[in-house]
Amino acid sequence: MLEAINLDCVRGERRLFHNLNFHLDAGECLLVRGQNGSGKTSLLRMLVGLTPAAAGAVHWQGSPIKKLGDGYRRELLYCGHSLGLKDDLSATENLTSGMALSDESVTADAVLDALGQAGLQGREHLSVRALSQGQKRRVNLARLLLQKRALWVLDEPLTALDAQASQWVVRVIDQHLSGGGIVVLTTHQDLTLVGTAHVIRVGV
Known part of the structure:
Protein backbone atom coordinates (compact mmCIF):
# COMPACT_ATOMS: atom_id res chain seq x y z
CA MET A 1 0.00 0.00 0.00
CA LEU A 76 10.59 0.04 -5.62
CA LEU A 77 11.83 0.50 -9.15
CA TYR A 78 12.14 4.07 -10.43
CA CYS A 79 12.53 4.90 -14.12
CA GLY A 80 13.04 8.65 -14.42
CA HIS A 81 13.77 11.03 -17.29
CA SER A 82 17.47 10.17 -17.11
CA LEU A 83 17.97 6.68 -18.50
CA GLY A 84 21.09 6.07 -16.43
CA LEU A 85 22.85 4.12 -19.19
CA LYS A 86 26.57 4.13 -19.96
CA ASP A 87 27.12 4.80 -23.65
CA ASP A 88 30.32 2.76 -23.88
CA LEU A 89 28.62 -0.39 -22.55
CA SER A 90 26.28 -2.64 -24.47
CA ALA A 91 22.62 -3.07 -23.58
CA THR A 92 23.48 -6.41 -21.98
CA GLU A 93 26.36 -4.95 -19.99
CA ASN A 94 24.26 -2.01 -18.79
CA LEU A 95 21.53 -4.28 -17.44
CA THR A 96 23.97 -6.75 -15.89
CA SER A 97 25.97 -4.02 -14.14
CA GLY A 98 22.77 -2.31 -13.00
CA MET A 99 21.56 -5.50 -11.40
CA ALA A 100 24.91 -5.98 -9.69
CA LEU A 101 24.77 -2.45 -8.26
CA SER A 102 21.34 -3.33 -6.87
CA ASP A 103 22.81 -6.43 -5.21
CA GLU A 104 20.69 -8.68 -7.39
CA SER A 105 21.95 -11.64 -9.39
CA VAL A 106 20.75 -12.27 -12.92
CA THR A 107 21.64 -14.83 -15.56
CA ALA A 108 22.85 -13.92 -19.03
CA ASP A 109 19.84 -15.76 -20.49
CA ALA A 110 17.43 -13.67 -18.39
CA VAL A 111 19.03 -10.44 -19.62
CA LEU A 112 18.87 -11.55 -23.25
CA ASP A 113 15.26 -12.63 -22.81
CA ALA A 114 14.30 -9.27 -21.29
CA LEU A 115 15.96 -7.37 -24.14
CA GLY A 116 14.27 -9.64 -26.65
CA GLN A 117 10.87 -8.96 -25.14
CA ALA A 118 11.66 -5.24 -25.30
CA GLY A 119 12.18 -5.59 -29.06
CA LEU A 120 15.97 -5.37 -29.10
CA GLN A 121 16.80 -8.69 -30.75
CA GLY A 122 20.10 -8.42 -32.57
CA ARG A 123 21.09 -5.27 -30.70
CA GLU A 124 21.84 -6.80 -27.32
CA HIS A 125 25.61 -6.46 -27.69
CA LEU A 126 25.76 -3.11 -29.48
CA SER A 127 27.21 -0.13 -27.70
CA VAL A 128 24.36 1.96 -26.26
CA ARG A 129 25.70 5.01 -28.09
CA ALA A 130 24.79 3.23 -31.36
CA LEU A 131 21.14 2.89 -30.35
CA SER A 132 18.31 5.31 -31.11
CA GLN A 133 16.65 7.21 -28.26
CA GLY A 134 13.67 4.88 -28.38
CA GLN A 135 15.94 1.82 -28.25
CA LYS A 136 17.81 3.27 -25.28
CA ARG A 137 14.51 3.72 -23.46
CA ARG A 138 13.65 0.09 -24.19
CA VAL A 139 16.93 -0.98 -22.58
CA ASN A 140 16.02 0.98 -19.47
CA LEU A 141 12.47 -0.42 -19.40
CA ALA A 142 13.76 -3.97 -19.75
CA ARG A 143 14.64 -3.59 -16.06
CA LEU A 144 10.93 -4.02 -15.36
CA LEU A 145 11.29 -7.67 -16.34
CA LEU A 146 14.41 -8.28 -14.26
CA GLN A 147 14.03 -6.39 -10.99
CA LYS A 148 11.20 -7.92 -9.00
Missing part, protein backbone atom coordinates in the same frame (compact mmCIF):
# COMPACT_ATOMS: atom_id res chain seq x y z
CA LEU A 2 1.28 3.43 -1.03
CA GLU A 3 -0.20 6.57 0.47
CA ALA A 4 0.45 10.29 -0.02
CA ILE A 5 -0.75 12.47 2.84
CA ASN A 6 -1.22 16.23 2.41
CA LEU A 7 1.79 16.64 0.13
CA ASP A 8 2.95 20.15 -0.74
CA CYS A 9 5.46 20.99 -3.46
CA VAL A 10 7.16 24.39 -3.60
CA ARG A 11 9.80 25.43 -6.16
CA GLY A 12 11.36 28.81 -5.44
CA GLU A 13 8.45 31.06 -4.55
CA ARG A 14 5.93 29.02 -6.54
CA ARG A 15 3.64 26.40 -5.01
CA LEU A 16 3.11 23.63 -7.56
CA PHE A 17 0.56 21.63 -5.59
CA HIS A 18 -0.95 21.66 -2.11
CA ASN A 19 -2.56 19.05 0.16
CA LEU A 20 -2.25 16.27 -2.41
CA ASN A 21 -3.61 12.94 -1.20
CA PHE A 22 -4.02 9.47 -2.66
CA HIS A 23 -4.09 5.84 -1.52
CA LEU A 24 -3.10 2.86 -3.68
CA ASP A 25 -3.58 -0.78 -2.82
CA ALA A 26 -2.14 -3.88 -4.51
CA GLY A 27 -3.11 -4.07 -8.17
CA GLU A 28 -3.81 -0.35 -8.52
CA CYS A 29 -2.23 2.26 -10.78
CA LEU A 30 -2.08 6.04 -10.49
CA LEU A 31 -1.83 8.19 -13.64
CA VAL A 32 -0.41 11.62 -12.88
CA ARG A 33 -1.51 14.28 -15.34
CA GLY A 34 -0.59 17.94 -15.71
CA GLN A 35 1.06 20.57 -17.87
CA ASN A 36 4.82 20.74 -18.26
CA GLY A 37 6.26 22.31 -15.11
CA SER A 38 3.19 21.45 -13.04
CA GLY A 39 5.11 19.24 -10.61
CA LYS A 40 4.59 15.74 -12.02
CA THR A 41 8.25 14.75 -11.87
CA SER A 42 8.64 16.45 -8.49
CA LEU A 43 5.79 14.31 -7.16
CA LEU A 44 7.38 11.12 -8.43
CA ARG A 45 10.71 12.08 -6.88
CA MET A 46 8.92 12.65 -3.56
CA LEU A 47 7.36 9.20 -3.79
CA VAL A 48 10.75 7.52 -4.21
CA GLY A 49 12.44 9.63 -1.53
CA LEU A 50 14.71 11.71 -3.79
CA THR A 51 13.02 15.07 -3.17
CA PRO A 52 11.65 16.18 0.22
CA ALA A 53 8.10 17.48 0.31
CA ALA A 54 7.50 21.01 1.59
CA ALA A 55 4.83 19.44 3.80
CA GLY A 56 3.10 16.10 4.19
CA ALA A 57 4.39 12.54 4.08
CA VAL A 58 4.59 9.41 1.94
CA HIS A 59 3.77 6.08 3.58
CA TRP A 60 4.53 2.56 2.37
CA GLN A 61 2.68 -0.31 4.05
CA GLY A 62 1.56 2.13 6.73
CA SER A 63 5.01 3.49 7.65
CA PRO A 64 6.73 6.75 6.58
CA ILE A 65 9.28 6.06 3.87
CA LYS A 66 11.81 8.23 5.75
CA LYS A 67 11.89 5.60 8.47
CA LEU A 68 12.00 2.64 6.09
CA GLY A 69 15.15 3.75 4.27
CA ASP A 70 16.82 0.97 2.27
CA GLY A 71 13.98 -1.38 3.07
CA TYR A 72 11.66 0.83 1.03
CA ARG A 73 14.14 1.30 -1.81
CA ARG A 74 14.38 -2.48 -2.17
CA GLU A 75 10.63 -2.52 -2.80
CA ARG A 149 9.83 -4.90 -7.13
CA ALA A 150 6.35 -4.31 -5.74
CA LEU A 151 6.20 -0.60 -6.62
CA TRP A 152 7.01 0.86 -10.03
CA VAL A 153 7.37 4.64 -10.41
CA LEU A 154 7.67 5.55 -14.08
CA ASP A 155 8.22 9.06 -15.44
CA GLU A 156 6.98 9.31 -19.05
CA PRO A 157 7.84 5.69 -19.89
CA LEU A 158 6.34 5.95 -23.41
CA THR A 159 8.52 8.89 -24.51
CA ALA A 160 10.34 8.19 -27.82
CA LEU A 161 8.64 4.79 -28.21
CA ASP A 162 6.79 3.69 -31.33
CA ALA A 163 3.30 2.20 -31.16
CA GLN A 164 4.53 -1.39 -30.89
CA ALA A 165 6.92 -0.62 -28.04
CA SER A 166 4.27 1.44 -26.25
CA GLN A 167 1.86 -1.50 -26.42
CA TRP A 168 4.55 -3.74 -24.95
CA VAL A 169 5.05 -1.37 -22.01
CA VAL A 170 1.29 -1.31 -21.37
CA ARG A 171 1.19 -5.12 -21.38
CA VAL A 172 4.07 -5.29 -18.91
CA ILE A 173 2.35 -2.79 -16.61
CA ASP A 174 -0.90 -4.77 -16.81
CA GLN A 175 0.95 -7.97 -15.89
CA HIS A 176 2.52 -6.23 -12.91
CA LEU A 177 -0.86 -4.98 -11.71
CA SER A 178 -2.43 -8.39 -12.22
CA GLY A 179 0.26 -9.85 -9.97
CA GLY A 180 -0.59 -7.42 -7.17
CA GLY A 181 1.98 -4.75 -7.97
CA ILE A 182 1.46 -1.00 -7.70
CA VAL A 183 2.34 1.52 -10.44
CA VAL A 184 2.59 5.32 -10.44
CA LEU A 185 3.35 6.93 -13.78
CA THR A 186 3.20 10.13 -15.75
CA THR A 187 2.38 10.21 -19.43
CA HIS A 188 1.08 12.70 -21.98
CA GLN A 189 -0.29 9.83 -24.05
CA ASP A 190 -3.61 8.06 -23.77
CA LEU A 191 -3.20 4.86 -21.80
CA THR A 192 -5.73 2.07 -21.38
CA LEU A 193 -4.96 -0.44 -18.65
CA VAL A 194 -6.76 -3.62 -17.67
CA GLY A 195 -6.04 -3.02 -13.97
CA THR A 196 -7.61 -0.40 -11.73
CA ALA A 197 -6.33 3.06 -12.70
CA HIS A 198 -6.83 6.30 -10.76
CA VAL A 199 -6.05 9.73 -12.23
CA ILE A 200 -4.90 12.88 -10.48
CA ARG A 201 -4.00 16.24 -11.99
CA VAL A 202 -1.32 18.47 -10.50
CA GLY A 203 -0.74 22.17 -11.01
CA VAL A 204 -4.40 23.08 -11.46
Whole structure:
Protein backbone atom coordinates (compact mmCIF):
# COMPACT_ATOMS: atom_id res chain seq x y z
CA MET A 1 0.00 0.00 0.00
CA LEU A 2 1.28 3.43 -1.03
CA GLU A 3 -0.20 6.57 0.47
CA ALA A 4 0.45 10.29 -0.02
CA ILE A 5 -0.75 12.47 2.84
CA ASN A 6 -1.22 16.23 2.41
CA LEU A 7 1.79 16.64 0.13
CA ASP A 8 2.95 20.15 -0.74
CA CYS A 9 5.46 20.99 -3.46
CA VAL A 10 7.16 24.39 -3.60
CA ARG A 11 9.80 25.43 -6.16
CA GLY A 12 11.36 28.81 -5.44
CA GLU A 13 8.45 31.06 -4.55
CA ARG A 14 5.93 29.02 -6.54
CA ARG A 15 3.64 26.40 -5.01
CA LEU A 16 3.11 23.63 -7.56
CA PHE A 17 0.56 21.63 -5.59
CA HIS A 18 -0.95 21.66 -2.11
CA ASN A 19 -2.56 19.05 0.16
CA LEU A 20 -2.25 16.27 -2.41
CA ASN A 21 -3.61 12.94 -1.20
CA PHE A 22 -4.02 9.47 -2.66
CA HIS A 23 -4.09 5.84 -1.52
CA LEU A 24 -3.10 2.86 -3.68
CA ASP A 25 -3.58 -0.78 -2.82
CA ALA A 26 -2.14 -3.88 -4.51
CA GLY A 27 -3.11 -4.07 -8.17
CA GLU A 28 -3.81 -0.35 -8.52
CA CYS A 29 -2.23 2.26 -10.78
CA LEU A 30 -2.08 6.04 -10.49
CA LEU A 31 -1.83 8.19 -13.64
CA VAL A 32 -0.41 11.62 -12.88
CA ARG A 33 -1.51 14.28 -15.34
CA GLY A 34 -0.59 17.94 -15.71
CA GLN A 35 1.06 20.57 -17.87
CA ASN A 36 4.82 20.74 -18.26
CA GLY A 37 6.26 22.31 -15.11
CA SER A 38 3.19 21.45 -13.04
CA GLY A 39 5.11 19.24 -10.61
CA LYS A 40 4.59 15.74 -12.02
CA THR A 41 8.25 14.75 -11.87
CA SER A 42 8.64 16.45 -8.49
CA LEU A 43 5.79 14.31 -7.16
CA LEU A 44 7.38 11.12 -8.43
CA ARG A 45 10.71 12.08 -6.88
CA MET A 46 8.92 12.65 -3.56
CA LEU A 47 7.36 9.20 -3.79
CA VAL A 48 10.75 7.52 -4.21
CA GLY A 49 12.44 9.63 -1.53
CA LEU A 50 14.71 11.71 -3.79
CA THR A 51 13.02 15.07 -3.17
CA PRO A 52 11.65 16.18 0.22
CA ALA A 53 8.10 17.48 0.31
CA ALA A 54 7.50 21.01 1.59
CA ALA A 55 4.83 19.44 3.80
CA GLY A 56 3.10 16.10 4.19
CA ALA A 57 4.39 12.54 4.08
CA VAL A 58 4.59 9.41 1.94
CA HIS A 59 3.77 6.08 3.58
CA TRP A 60 4.53 2.56 2.37
CA GLN A 61 2.68 -0.31 4.05
CA GLY A 62 1.56 2.13 6.73
CA SER A 63 5.01 3.49 7.65
CA PRO A 64 6.73 6.75 6.58
CA ILE A 65 9.28 6.06 3.87
CA LYS A 66 11.81 8.23 5.75
CA LYS A 67 11.89 5.60 8.47
CA LEU A 68 12.00 2.64 6.09
CA GLY A 69 15.15 3.75 4.27
CA ASP A 70 16.82 0.97 2.27
CA GLY A 71 13.98 -1.38 3.07
CA TYR A 72 11.66 0.83 1.03
CA ARG A 73 14.14 1.30 -1.81
CA ARG A 74 14.38 -2.48 -2.17
CA GLU A 75 10.63 -2.52 -2.80
CA LEU A 76 10.59 0.04 -5.62
CA LEU A 77 11.83 0.50 -9.15
CA TYR A 78 12.14 4.07 -10.43
CA CYS A 79 12.53 4.90 -14.12
CA GLY A 80 13.04 8.65 -14.42
CA HIS A 81 13.77 11.03 -17.29
CA SER A 82 17.47 10.17 -17.11
CA LEU A 83 17.97 6.68 -18.50
CA GLY A 84 21.09 6.07 -16.43
CA LEU A 85 22.85 4.12 -19.19
CA LYS A 86 26.57 4.13 -19.96
CA ASP A 87 27.12 4.80 -23.65
CA ASP A 88 30.32 2.76 -23.88
CA LEU A 89 28.62 -0.39 -22.55
CA SER A 90 26.28 -2.64 -24.47
CA ALA A 91 22.62 -3.07 -23.58
CA THR A 92 23.48 -6.41 -21.98
CA GLU A 93 26.36 -4.95 -19.99
CA ASN A 94 24.26 -2.01 -18.79
CA LEU A 95 21.53 -4.28 -17.44
CA THR A 96 23.97 -6.75 -15.89
CA SER A 97 25.97 -4.02 -14.14
CA GLY A 98 22.77 -2.31 -13.00
CA MET A 99 21.56 -5.50 -11.40
CA ALA A 100 24.91 -5.98 -9.69
CA LEU A 101 24.77 -2.45 -8.26
CA SER A 102 21.34 -3.33 -6.87
CA ASP A 103 22.81 -6.43 -5.21
CA GLU A 104 20.69 -8.68 -7.39
CA SER A 105 21.95 -11.64 -9.39
CA VAL A 106 20.75 -12.27 -12.92
CA THR A 107 21.64 -14.83 -15.56
CA ALA A 108 22.85 -13.92 -19.03
CA ASP A 109 19.84 -15.76 -20.49
CA ALA A 110 17.43 -13.67 -18.39
CA VAL A 111 19.03 -10.44 -19.62
CA LEU A 112 18.87 -11.55 -23.25
CA ASP A 113 15.26 -12.63 -22.81
CA ALA A 114 14.30 -9.27 -21.29
CA LEU A 115 15.96 -7.37 -24.14
CA GLY A 116 14.27 -9.64 -26.65
CA GLN A 117 10.87 -8.96 -25.14
CA ALA A 118 11.66 -5.24 -25.30
CA GLY A 119 12.18 -5.59 -29.06
CA LEU A 120 15.97 -5.37 -29.10
CA GLN A 121 16.80 -8.69 -30.75
CA GLY A 122 20.10 -8.42 -32.57
CA ARG A 123 21.09 -5.27 -30.70
CA GLU A 124 21.84 -6.80 -27.32
CA HIS A 125 25.61 -6.46 -27.69
CA LEU A 126 25.76 -3.11 -29.48
CA SER A 127 27.21 -0.13 -27.70
CA VAL A 128 24.36 1.96 -26.26
CA ARG A 129 25.70 5.01 -28.09
CA ALA A 130 24.79 3.23 -31.36
CA LEU A 131 21.14 2.89 -30.35
CA SER A 132 18.31 5.31 -31.11
CA GLN A 133 16.65 7.21 -28.26
CA GLY A 134 13.67 4.88 -28.38
CA GLN A 135 15.94 1.82 -28.25
CA LYS A 136 17.81 3.27 -25.28
CA ARG A 137 14.51 3.72 -23.46
CA ARG A 138 13.65 0.09 -24.19
CA VAL A 139 16.93 -0.98 -22.58
CA ASN A 140 16.02 0.98 -19.47
CA LEU A 141 12.47 -0.42 -19.40
CA ALA A 142 13.76 -3.97 -19.75
CA ARG A 143 14.64 -3.59 -16.06
CA LEU A 144 10.93 -4.02 -15.36
CA LEU A 145 11.29 -7.67 -16.34
CA LEU A 146 14.41 -8.28 -14.26
CA GLN A 147 14.03 -6.39 -10.99
CA LYS A 148 11.20 -7.92 -9.00
CA ARG A 149 9.83 -4.90 -7.13
CA ALA A 150 6.35 -4.31 -5.74
CA LEU A 151 6.20 -0.60 -6.62
CA TRP A 152 7.01 0.86 -10.03
CA VAL A 153 7.37 4.64 -10.41
CA LEU A 154 7.67 5.55 -14.08
CA ASP A 155 8.22 9.06 -15.44
CA GLU A 156 6.98 9.31 -19.05
CA PRO A 157 7.84 5.69 -19.89
CA LEU A 158 6.34 5.95 -23.41
CA THR A 159 8.52 8.89 -24.51
CA ALA A 160 10.34 8.19 -27.82
CA LEU A 161 8.64 4.79 -28.21
CA ASP A 162 6.79 3.69 -31.33
CA ALA A 163 3.30 2.20 -31.16
CA GLN A 164 4.53 -1.39 -30.89
CA ALA A 165 6.92 -0.62 -28.04
CA SER A 166 4.27 1.44 -26.25
CA GLN A 167 1.86 -1.50 -26.42
CA TRP A 168 4.55 -3.74 -24.95
CA VAL A 169 5.05 -1.37 -22.01
CA VAL A 170 1.29 -1.31 -21.37
CA ARG A 171 1.19 -5.12 -21.38
CA VAL A 172 4.07 -5.29 -18.91
CA ILE A 173 2.35 -2.79 -16.61
CA ASP A 174 -0.90 -4.77 -16.81
CA GLN A 175 0.95 -7.97 -15.89
CA HIS A 176 2.52 -6.23 -12.91
CA LEU A 177 -0.86 -4.98 -11.71
CA SER A 178 -2.43 -8.39 -12.22
CA GLY A 179 0.26 -9.85 -9.97
CA GLY A 180 -0.59 -7.42 -7.17
CA GLY A 181 1.98 -4.75 -7.97
CA ILE A 182 1.46 -1.00 -7.70
CA VAL A 183 2.34 1.52 -10.44
CA VAL A 184 2.59 5.32 -10.44
CA LEU A 185 3.35 6.93 -13.78
CA THR A 186 3.20 10.13 -15.75
CA THR A 187 2.38 10.21 -19.43
CA HIS A 188 1.08 12.70 -21.98
CA GLN A 189 -0.29 9.83 -24.05
CA ASP A 190 -3.61 8.06 -23.77
CA LEU A 191 -3.20 4.86 -21.80
CA THR A 192 -5.73 2.07 -21.38
CA LEU A 193 -4.96 -0.44 -18.65
CA VAL A 194 -6.76 -3.62 -17.67
CA GLY A 195 -6.04 -3.02 -13.97
CA THR A 196 -7.61 -0.40 -11.73
CA ALA A 197 -6.33 3.06 -12.70
CA HIS A 198 -6.83 6.30 -10.76
CA VAL A 199 -6.05 9.73 -12.23
CA ILE A 200 -4.90 12.88 -10.48
CA ARG A 201 -4.00 16.24 -11.99
CA VAL A 202 -1.32 18.47 -10.50
CA GLY A 203 -0.74 22.17 -11.01
CA VAL A 204 -4.40 23.08 -11.46
